[in-house]
Amino acid sequence: MQQFDLIIVGGGLAGASLALALRDTRLRIALVENQPPRRPEGWDARIYAISPANVAFLDSIGAWRHLDPERMAPIRAMQICGDGGGKLEFSAFETGVAELGCILESALMACEFWESAKRQSNLTLFCPARPEQLEFRHDAAVLRLNDGATLSARLLVGADGRDSWVRAAAGLSAVNTPYGEKGLVANFSTEKTHRNTAFQWFRDDGVLAYLPLPGNRISIVWSTPDQHADELCALPPELLCERVADAGERVLGKLELLTSPAAFSLRLMRVPQTVAPRLALVGDAAHGIHPLSGHGINLGFQDARELACLLAVTRPWEDIGEVRLLQKYQRARREETVLMQTMTDNLRRLFRESQPGLRPLRNFGLNLTNGLPFVKNALARYALGAL
Structure with missing residues (x-):
């Protein structure tokens, strides 16, 4: 022994x-x-947004300095869009930090x-x-x-x-609570530059995030009902690119697939x-x-x-x-x-939730928070320092 x-x-x-x-x-x-x-060959489709607090932790254990900076992208801004005109924007500059996080x-x-x-x-x-x-x-x-x-x-x-x-x-x-959703991940090249901005859309078919990678590249996470995720994975590359670009309001123009899509089941586990x-x-x-x-x-x-x-x-x-x-x-x-x-x-x-009157209320909440710099920056600083 x-x-x-x-x-x-x-x-x-x-x-x-x-x-x-x-x-x-x-x-x-x-x-x-x-x-x-x-x-993997090329770019790994499984990526993470590392908070500044955890960048400091990884630096303290001697790992961060050895990571290839050419494979990392800082997040300098974030745009969150609701499902009815609501919008919430975060900026590293306005928050008083160099970056909101790092994608790798x-x-x-x-x-x-x-x-x-x-x-x-x-x-x-x-x-x-x-x-x-x-x-x-x-x-x-x-x-x-x-x-x-x-x-x-x-x-x-x-x-x-x-x-x-x-x-x-x-x-x-x-205690597992299945969401009946899958997280679809894939990487794309983009027609337009992302300017180190992360985007997130709350949609009727789930939550879509564009996360910046070095150069004109992004990684996506689309949390969506099981059947829709399976349908997206089965699409030919050209159609998948069109669907992802349309769902993201074409903010980055035309997309080209870099990695095959993969999906994993989502659940809350306590x-x-x-x-x-x-x-x-x-x-x-x-x-x-x-x-x-x-x-x-x-x-x-x-x-x-x-x-x-x-x-x-x-x-x-x-x-x-x-x-x-x-x-x-x-x-x-x-x-x-x-x-x-x-x-x-x-x-x-x-x-x-699809209850009558809830859509305008939740989007009003996003816009209200976006118009209150003190509240918005407090939220950003909490996420930066506590997590």
Whole structure:
């Protein structure tokens, strides 16, 4: 049996960033992952909008400076359009910051995290490997892998995604609310320059976002009912480009497809208990959120930051798997997570409701907020600093 202080199951963005955040500690860490990340040819269709707070976190763990700036695009403005003339606009300049966020590919971050992890002296990688059996003892979590290896640690962290094996093996419940929608993602080249502006439209058929990529390129996320998403995925490239351009009011002119469309099911997932004796959950294993806010991975990075800060200051004689210690992490992350889940869920419901009189009311709300600079900038600064 191999002994560690910490075992992290899942080497995705949240799990790997947690490991990197603990690189200068005394902790002996094991990271278990089924397969290493790979860079796709061309541009990765799975992209993320990283908040300035998380840019600072990634810089603090030594990852941000190694990412290729030619593959990243800053967001300097954002336009949100309602379904009846409402509009809300944000500007980095008006908010008093250099940028509202940064768009980059998931694979770009994942590959850089992985290369850094391979060089980390207090980290042992188990890859390819899958967990097969988990046992919690009074003084340790014991994990058996599919190759027969057995690992033991005072704390085990589940960072293995929304269908977390760790969460299920530990008996922690997850309350799933399917949206009956899929998130369709694809990348396009554009006729007109996006000027580092992100666009979002609340439409009768869902929520469409244009996110800027370097050059005249964008990535889209179209959250739309299952049948419509399947229809869009089945369209020939030329027709898909026309549909996406029309849905985006042709603000960027003609579009050309760069990556094949892909769609994934959307659901709200609440996990009432994210810690237990010798166990903590981070990232998508701990929460699920509608993509309209763009904050899913930002929540995951903040999970990793909070847990790493807590573990880094423990004294040698303290037990990092003690539940009273882990409950500090759960309390610290609960408010932000519940707030974002509730806000995005209610916003989605507001624009999906078709009750008479609701459409002009919700669009009036967007226009009213847009006309109140103090309120608008307060919202922007909250998102920039808290997430």
